[in-house]
Amino acid sequence: MQVIACFNIKGGVGKTASAVNLAYLSAKEGKRTLLWDLDSQGAATFYLRVKTLIKGGSKKLVRGRQDLLEVIRETDFEHLDLLPAYFSNRKIDIALSQSKNPTKRIAALIRSFEEDYDRLFLDCAPGLTLVSENIFEAANAVLAPTIPSTLAMRTLEQLRSHLDKNGPAGLMVLPFFCMVDRRKKLHKECISKTEAHPFRFLDTAIPYASAVEQMGLKRAPVHEYAANNEAAQAYSALWAELMSKL
């Protein structure tokens, strides 16, 4: 089972939209795909019209495979399932910290259902937490959507520094530009400077598009209602590029 995490220390960069759209494309290929919403905001869960879990979610996280499998919901899209968001990230962190191997608990859980799915996408909450440590242990690749701005590049540098010191060896980090507005000089300049960056950016950039913002209204992946839109096509290209690397 391939495990792909969408993560950035900063919030509001397009993590959830990316996770949902890429998971959708994976399922379209006929691969059994699970999207795990690890952000208590529950945006991915909302997009896919599933209710968030309210009670006992973090306990289920620590208990094991069977309890997790019980809460999985099939989405409206063939081959795409969702593990809905739990109510509180704080409670997850507490539950993890109380378990054995607190930074590897999620990886152990993921291994327990690797026969059930071909691909697992993790939509992660922003910030460096015990959950994010778990993600780094579990993932084959970390996709880092990044808005082309100075602050965003600075945050990416913080992530790189953190992973150099604390991250598992050989973790594949794949930043890509998201919510790009090519009318903005700053965006263009930022993108042009990435050749020197230690992380190799993916070639595909996702443009800013109201069609993607409308995911909250349509409550569906962008390909379902705006397949010809530039952003939808960019996600398809991003998916192809990601697959060529994995």
Next chain:
Amino acid sequence: MTTNLLHLPEKSEPHRIFEQLKKHDQPTLRLVTDAPTEARIDYSDTYDWRIFRAGLTFKTNIGNPRVTLSLDDKDGRASAHFDCEKPIAFANQLPPGVFREKLYSITDVRRLLPIASVDEQVHPFRFLNEDEKTVVRGALISRETAGEGGIPLPTLVRLRGLRGYRSELDAALDLFRQSGAKPSPESELEDLVPVLERKPHLPRDLKVHLEDDEHATASAKRVFLRLLDEVEDQKQGILDDLDIEFVHDFRVAIRRTRSVLKNFARVFPDDDRIKFNKAFADLVRPSGPVRDRDVYLQKTDTYLQGLPAEAAADFAPLIDQAKRSRNQAQDNLVKLLREPEYAKLVKGWRKYLRSEDSDAHSTLPIRELAKKRIWKAYKRLREAGDAIEDHHEIERLHELRIDAKRLRYALEAFGSLFPDGSIKLLTKKLKALQDNLGDLQDLAVHQGLVAEHAEQLPASEGYRKALLAAGRMVAHLDALAVQERDRFHGLYATFREQEQHELYRRLFK
């Protein structure tokens, strides 16, 4: 998530059903219908209903331009499906893959015979919750048999709850039950049984359970009657030329009959035994050329892969000749089965087996007789096998094959008198040896057939090339035979292992 299959009352019209269901709409469970589609579904199975017996249904959805094959379970859920260009008659016509393996594991080499064709009107629907999320998917399927004068069939409801939405599925099921829906029978095919020409049946179990202290004649008669039923079961399939395995099973049943007659010579008076044995020998004889050619034609594709491409192409006229020759042999067999002598033999033999006159010949308990006969057959096989020093002694290998069959038939006919696990073990090792000897026999026969067909070829364009290709084929088959003969000693050594020998001694000496 579970799929449920329901029947609706007769003459249920989909739009009325939907109207009725919509009256019960709630925010948490609201019905939405989608555009209907039409489909032609062809159902098929082997002549012995292997797919049906496996609890599955094989369907071909005749689409345009492609067809979809599916193996469905009893809830109508596709346990496997495959898109291809045209319908298939055999599992091995499919490209290698999961679907072919699954189908082949059930059907083996048997032909898929048509059972029924159904025209379907599929009315898909969904139930949504208050978030407009699909929680249950389903379809109402109106059906009738295909063609003119289509016979209406029960309307089906297929319901599937999405994972995690069990209570919604239960609520949807309740709604349908209130509309008069009832659980459907075990399989979709069961609805079709009243309109089928061929009905599903369980194949005959050739194993006859024998009692230790039963008299040998009484036991043998029960075995013979079962074998006779098996012979009769194949007749129509041979006449209709539905599947080459009918001829095979016909021959096996007759060979077993003759083998038991010979092996257990004391069970009937000699005159009767000789008379019936000869009659069955005459009966089985015309089926030999059919079976030889069927097996040959089945294997030619594999054989041709061992030739250079141009020789394989030049071989085509010989395959055509093989098919003509096979059809001629089939016509001869059909003629024999239609003759009064065949019906007379079957009737006479059945009457003989049921009459009390033949009862008292052997009062020896069957177990005692079985032990003696099996031990004798085993010893004979061992003596013949041990005497073969050079595995190129073709005649001796041919005789050994016959001895092996004799032992196998005796084990199978009277195996129920001995521990099941032991019989299975003995039969397994014997089968491996038999398969090798059988392959050798096939290769010898097929070399002969190639030569025969080459002689029969009409003079035509490509004739010389065909003759050359025939020569190359014979050489190729000879090389294959050398490989099989090289395997013989290893397989025979396994068969004659001390542990096996001890088991034969313990059970039968």
